[in-house]
Amino acid sequence: xxxxxxxxxxxxxxxxxxxxxxxxxxxxxxxxxxxxxxxxxxxxxxxxxxxxxxxxxxxxxxxxxxxxxxxxxxxxxxxxxxxxxxxxxxxx
Amino acid sequence: xxxxxxxxxxxxxxxxxxxxxxxxxxxxxxxxxxxxxxxxxxxxxxxxxxxxxxxxxxxxxxxxxxxxxxxxxxxxxxxxxxxxxxxxxxxxxxxxxxxxxxxxxxxxxxxxxxxxxxxxxxxxxxxxxxxxxxxxxxxxxxxxxxxxxxxxxxxxxxxxxxxxxxxxxxxxxxxxxxxxxxxxxxxxxxxxxxxxxxxxxxxxxxxxxxxxxxxxxxxxxxxxxxxxxxxx
Numbered sequence: 001x002x003x004x005x006x007x008x009x010x011x012x013x014x015x016x017x018x019x020x021x022x023x024x025x026x027x028x029x030x031x032x033x034x035x036x037x038x039x040x041x042x043x044x045x046x047x048x049x050x051x052x053x054x055x056x057x058x059x060x061x062x063x064x065x066x067x068x069x070x071x072x073x074x075x076x077x078x079x080x081x082x083x084x085x086x087x088x089x090x091x092x
Numbered sequence: 093x094x095x096x097x098x099x100x101x102x103x104x105x106x107x108x109x110x111x112x113x114x115x116x117x118x119x120x121x122x123x124x125x126x127x128x129x130x131x132x133x134x135x136x137x138x139x140x141x142x143x144x145x146x147x148x149x150x151x152x153x154x155x156x157x158x159x160x161x162x163x164x165x166x167x168x169x170x171x172x173x174x175x176x177x178x179x180x181x182x183x184x185x186x187x188x189x190x191x192x193x194x195x196x197x198x199x200x201x202x203x204x205x206x207x208x209x210x211x212x213x214x215x216x217x218x219x220x221x222x223x224x225x226x227x228x229x230x231x232x233x234x235x236x237x238x239x240x241x242x243x244x245x246x247x248x249x250x251x252x253x254x255x256x257x258x259x260x261x262x263x264x265x266x267x268x269x270x271x272x273x274x275x276x277x278x279x280x281x282x283x284x285x286x287x288x289x290x291x292x293x294x295x296x297x298x299x300x301x302x303x304x305x306x307x308x309x310x311x312x313x314x315x316x317x318x319x320x321x322x323x324x
Contacts, residue, residue, distance in 0.1 A: 082193035
């Protein structure tokens with residue numbers, strides 16, 4: 001019984017993922033270094049590597065308007081609009 | 093006059109700034125805890141260097157929402173003097189009190205060494221005791237000091253003379269060898285349009301007496317003190 005209720009609990013939550021990356025045109029020294037390392041490993045045909053971060057956000061099932069909330073916190077805190085852009089997947 | 097030095101969790105140059113102001117400049121100075129909501133009648137607020145909130149998310153991104161920052165932002169918008177050093181500069185950028193943002197150093201390394209700075213203007217409360225073109229020897233210690241702003245905004249801040257300090261060599265010449273982090277136009281410090289908010293990556297408090305290797309940083313604190321003396 002406890003197992004079942006735990007599963008129910010999980011299915012009642014909803015999840016969003018926010019991908020934050022540097023804007024196009026903003027130099028990404030980390031991406032450049034990774035690209036150089038790949039070239040040193042003899043991988044050919046890689047024209048660019050861009051780095052970024054992602055944040056996984058779990059909302060209570062009771063939460064209404066999750067999309068709006070995630071967009072708001074992405075704008076306000078997760079990304080700095082001067083140098084970064086973000087993409088959101090979810091929540092359902 | 094009275095200085096306030098904000099202490100965030102992870103600040104580590106708060107005492108350096110406090111000591112420089114109290115023991116070298118002989119000014120009144122008080123710590124302001126990040127959870128405080130009052131500036132305790134400070135006439136100049138210093139956001140010190142360090143790693144507030146572990147530099148998590150982005151440097152300065154979380155500190156910018158500390159309770160004390162509401163008071164700092166209000167104070168800055170009403171013309172109060174705010175100086176951000178290193179992490180303090182990063183916090184001012186995140187708070188939108190200064191334009192632009194910081195990227196990782198182009199070397200991807202933490203850079204901790206002496207650099208030279210060229211003073212671009214001395215009509216600010218923070219630089220009035222300097223000469224234009226004066227070269228200051230001051231250390232930097234950061235991994236995110238690569239100042240970035242988009243091209244249109246760069247043109248705008250240059251036109252508005254918001255760049256206060258640039259990295260240079262000991263002769264005052266600007267070149268890429270003297271730039272420790274890859275910042276645009278060798279920018280090391282900028283001010284807002286009103287000239288009451290300034291941020292810089294180098295640490296003047298770490299160069300405030302000869303025994304530290306240089307006393308060139310002292311002139312910034314002397315400028316602020318002179319500004320108030322002149323007014324009082």
